[in-house]
Amino acid sequence: MKEDSSGNNVILKVQGLKKYFPVRRGVLQRVIGWIMAVDGVDLELSGGKTLGLVGESGCGKSTLARLILKLVEPDAGNIFFRGEEITGLSRVEMKPYRRFMQIIFQDPFGSLNPRMTVGQSIEEGLRAVGVGSLEQRRRRVVELLEMVGIPALAAQRYPHEFSGGQRQRIGIARALSVDPELIICDEPVSALDVSIQAQILNLLRSLQEGLGLTYIFIAHDLHVVEYVSDNVAIMYLGHIMEYGPAEVVYSQHLHPYSSALLEAAPVPDPSAKRSWTPLAGDVPSPFNPPPGCKFQNRCPLVEDRCRKGEITLYEVNGAHRVRCWKVLGR
Amino acid sequence: MTPDPLLIVKDLKVYFDTDQGMAKAVDGVSFRVGQGETVCLVGESGCGKTVSALSILGLLPQPPAQIAGGKVFFKGRDLLELEQKDLREVRGREISMVFQEPMTSLNPVFTIGHQIEEVITTHEGVDQIESRQRIIRLLNDVGIASPEERMQDYPHNLSGGQRQRVMIAMALACSPELIIADEPTTALDVTIQAQILNLFKELQEDRGMAILQITHDLSVVAGVADRIYVMYAGIMVEEGSVWQIFREPCHPYTMGLLESLPGRRAKGQDLATIPGAVPDPANKPPGCPFHPRCRYVQESCRVQFPEMCDFSDRHLARCPIMYAKRKVQSA
Ligand SMILES: Nc1ncnc2c1ncn2[C@@H]1O[C@H](COP(=O)(O)OP(=O)(O)OP(=O)(O)O)[C@@H](O)[C@H]1O
Ligand SMILES: Nc1ncnc2c1ncn2[C@@H]1O[C@H](COP(=O)(O)OP(=O)(O)OP(=O)(O)O)[C@@H](O)[C@H]1O
Ligand code: SF4
Ligand SMILES: [Mg+2]
Ligand SMILES: [Mg+2]
Numbered sequence: 001m002k003e004d005s006s007g008n009n010v011i012l013k014v015q016g017l018k019k020y021f022p023v024r025r026g027v028l029q030r031v032i033g034w035i036m037a038v039d040g041v042d043l044e045l046s047g048g049k050t051l052g053l054v055g056e057s058g059c060g061k062s063t064l065a066r067l068i069l070k071l072v073e074p075d076a077g078n079i080f081f082r083g084e085e086i087t088g089l090s091r092v093e094m095k096p097y098r099r100f101m102q103i104i105f106q107d108p109f110g111s112l113n114p115r116m117t118v119g120q121s122i123e124e125g126l127r128a129v130g131v132g133s134l135e136q137r138r139r140r141v142v143e144l145l146e147m148v149g150i151p152a153l154a155a156q157r158y159p160h161e162f163s164g165g166q167r168q169r170i171g172i173a174r175a176l177s178v179d180p181e182l183i184i185c186d187e188p189v190s191a192l193d194v195s196i197q198a199q200i201l202n203l204l205r206s207l208q209e210g211l212g213l214t215y216i217f218i219a220h221d222l223h224v225v226e227y228v229s230d231n232v233a234i235m236y237l238g239h240i241m242e243y244g245p246a247e248v249v250y251s252q253h254l255h256p257y258s259s260a261l262l263e264a265a266p267v268p269d270p271s272a273k274r275s276w277t278p279l280a281g282d283v284p285s286p287f288n289p290p291p292g293c294k295f296q297n298r299c300p301l302v303e304d305r306c307r308k309g310e311i312t313l314y315e316v317n318g319a320h321r322v323r324c325w326k327v328l329g330r
Numbered sequence: 331m332t333p334d335p336l337l338i339v340k341d342l343k344v345y346f347d348t349d350q351g352m353a354k355a356v357d358g359v360s361f362r363v364g365q366g367e368t369v370c371l372v373g374e375s376g377c378g379k380t381v382s383a384l385s386i387l388g389l390l391p392q393p394p395a396q397i398a399g400g401k402v403f404f405k406g407r408d409l410l411e412l413e414q415k416d417l418r419e420v421r422g423r424e425i426s427m428v429f430q431e432p433m434t435s436l437n438p439v440f441t442i443g444h445q446i447e448e449v450i451t452t453h454e455g456v457d458q459i460e461s462r463q464r465i466i467r468l469l470n471d472v473g474i475a476s477p478e479e480r481m482q483d484y485p486h487n488l489s490g491g492q493r494q495r496v497m498i499a500m501a502l503a504c505s506p507e508l509i510i511a512d513e514p515t516t517a518l519d520v521t522i523q524a525q526i527l528n529l530f531k532e533l534q535e536d537r538g539m540a541i542l543q544i545t546h547d548l549s550v551v552a553g554v555a556d557r558i559y560v561m562y563a564g565i566m567v568e569e570g571s572v573w574q575i576f577r578e579p580c581h582p583y584t585m586g587l588l589e590s591l592p593g594r595r596a597k598g599q600d601l602a603t604i605p606g607a608v609p610d611p612a613n614k615p616p617g618c619p620f621h622p623r624c625r626y627v628q629e630s631c632r633v634q635f636p637e638m639c640d641f642s643d644r645h646l647a648r649c650p651i652m653y654a655k656r657k658v659q660s661a
Contacts (some may be wrong), residue, residue, distance in 0.1 A: 018584070023479065025482060028497040033479075036513040054519070056519045056520065056521060056522060057473075057489060057490070057491025057492060057494075057495070057517065057518050057519050057522050058475075058488075058489045058491060058492050061489075062489060062490060063489075087400035104515070106490045107431065107433050107490060108431075109431045109433060109434055110433045133547065147331070149578065149607045149608075151607070151610045151613075153350055153610065154610075156349065157348070161346075161348070161394075162376075163375055163379075163380060163381075164375075164512075164518040165375025165376060165430060165546075166375060166376050166379060169375075186490075187490065187516075187517065190516045190517060191375070191513060191516060191546075192371065192375050192546060193372070193374050193375055194548060194587060194590040194591050195374060195586060195587055195603050195604045196374060196375050196603075197546075197590070198590045198601035198602060198603040199603045201601055202600050202601055202603065205600075220516075220517070220518060220519045220520065220523075221547075222520065223591075227601070240593065255577065260521065261519065261521060264521050264524060264550075265520050265521060265549075266522045266524075266549035266550065267549055267552070268525075268548035268549040268551070268552050268555055268576075268588075268591055269552050269576065270552040270553075270572045270573055270576050270577075271550065272553070279521040284475055285476040285479075287475075287476055287479060289650075323575065328348040
């Protein structure tokens with residue numbers, strides 16, 4: 001393990017990562033603009049820790065996840081896994097890294113092969129990384145399914161024969177099967193009721209304690225993110241707006257968007273009915289956004305300066321960072 | 331105040347013939363949804379919520395599914411008796427559905443604008459200009475930025491939550507009287523979720539639209555439900571108003587569910603769960619299906635299928651043990 005300046009073991013480092021999707025229109029499919037899905041993201045992740053990633057739907061979380069795993073090619077930036085640069089690696093060159101970096105996809109149906117039983121799907125993954133004999137692999141499949149609360153008999157069934165939440169748990173079992181070091185969990189518990197959700201969160205936590213797994217945890221449920229994360233990054237239109245230790249981001253957040261998001265979190269209590277407050281202003285378009293702060297058209301504090309030049313991610317103290325000059329008075 | 335029931339589901343049974351035996355995924359489920367009401371269906375993953383919803387609309391392929399019994403009255407007509415052709419009329423004009431997994435119901439080869447347009451034009455004779463305006467308004471209502479641009483996108487160009495919102499826009503396109511929404515806001519952040527829930531509320535107030543919402547998100551349930559039905563292993567175990575369920579849950583499963591909420595536990599501490607796992611629908615225990623996991627279990631629970639007990643005004647739960655306990659307490 002490489003050590004960074006502060007003595008932490010850095011498992012993943014991402015610098016200046018960008019992904020712009022072209023928008024093509026007309027018969028000639030001419031490019032008429034760009035969607036800036038991920039627009040310059042820096043991250044550093046220590047082994048055995050969890051980074052929570054939250055933000056509005058469409059802000060670029062899944063794209064960032066797919067960039068890190070090299071499922072899409074970045075337009076700019078660098079990715080380092082355990083100190084080694086993997087940015088330019090080809091599919092074949094990535095192969096030895098695959099088993100260490102897994103993803104639990106947001107859409108479990110789309111990520112399972114409909115023509116394979118779930119047992120075959122998981123077993124195939126094990127075979128690809130060369131795990132034991134067929135007999136050993138089958139035993140492992142049963143063990144994995146039971147870990148996520150699916151009866152072993154179900155290994156012989158096809159994806160469509162399961163409920164939404166069962167499929168999601170099959171995706172989790174598959175990601176865990178190859179003993180990865182880093183797992184990107186993209187909405188891993190969104191389809192689960194609270195009791196099974198708790199079971200899965202406890203499982204992820206005990207694996208982290210036992211095996212030192214590192215997670216990037218993407219979720220919309222802010223209570224869940226607070227519970228699982230060591231650090232939290234808040235994204236908005238391809239930018240990280242605020243970053244820091246979970247306690248700090250949750251209780252001393254500074255960015256106006258963080259406030260809008262975190263303070264809108266509904267609570268499971270019928271007497272709190274009035275808490276439905278959408279963000280004011282129109283949802284901004286990711287197409288060719290205006291210069292300056294990406295939050296400008298919805299921000300209650302906006303001033304002229306916010307509309308000029310790029311706003312950088314300022315250091316507040318320790319690891320806490322905020323992309324807003326105004327709240328910091330800088 | 332009980333609004334006229336728009337939808338009445340009575341003793342619905344849906345089975346699957348599997349290699350492991352007959353899977354009784356839904357085994358006698360009853361509920362009603364009144365005009366302008368929001369009814370929430372909650373319950374553990376795999377308990378039969380989606381299967382119930384899909385069978386109401388005749389959307390489950392038979393076989394493998396078989397409707398083993400029950401009635402589904404919508405405005406007095408039994409939907410289970412309708413021909414496919416008439417059912418298609420009902421779907422998309424009077425009742426529409428938001429599916430749990432958007433990718434399974436969006437067509438990958440058509441633009442989203444095209445798919446919404448199809449819903450609008452098959453049910454109403456509107457011209458192109460009007461239909462385009464309607465599409466833009468719908469996408470705008472569900473919080474999709476630059477709708478004129480985005481309507482030309484294909485499903486794979488969208489994020490998970492954007493696809494979910496396109497599904498909602500499609501479901502609303504025909505101005506339905508009842509919308510059955512299966513986990514409609516699970517992929518949405520809190521601010522957009524709030525926008526969607528407010529939109530639903532407006533449509534209820536303006537047009538009396540009724541909503542049957544399936545969700546495991548108890549914060550959403552607390553905020554929107556008029557009435558809650560709790561399912562477990564293919565049966566209804568409790569029903570009541572939002573206050574009754576949250577403040578005085580009567581069924582041990584409902585109690586366990588409320589105790590599992592995160593936010594009631596500190597970091598690094600295990601979250602509370604209901605021990606054990608949901609039974610496989612092909613292999614359910616005799617007696618009360620919850621008995622292997624229940625902390626109040628008695629001998630009778632292992633053999634006798636429990637009746638629905640009337641706890642208070644329209645608050646029912648399928649647990650005679652708790653019923654007896656509460657009676658003693660209140661006496
Ligand atoms: N293949 C693609 N082609 C064009 N645009 C894309 C593509 N994939 C994603 N986008 C766009 O990039 C933006 C970011 O999408 P992404 O899936 O990363 O969002 P997200 O944060 O995961 O959202 P959600 O919470 O809804 O899942 C969105 O505006 C989306 O429409
Ligand atoms: N085609 C099928 N063949 C066999 N069993 C099936 C089939 N479809 C569903 N089932 C089973 O029926 C049960 C109920 O499924 P359903 O999808 O209704 O659950 P759900 O309550 O919607 O759960 P979730 O919250 O996870 O979406 C599950 O145990 C599932 O495995
Ligand atoms: S930089 Fe300006 S617009 Fe952006 S969050 Fe701060 S005050 Fe608001
Ligand atoms: Mg996503
Ligand atoms: Mg379901």
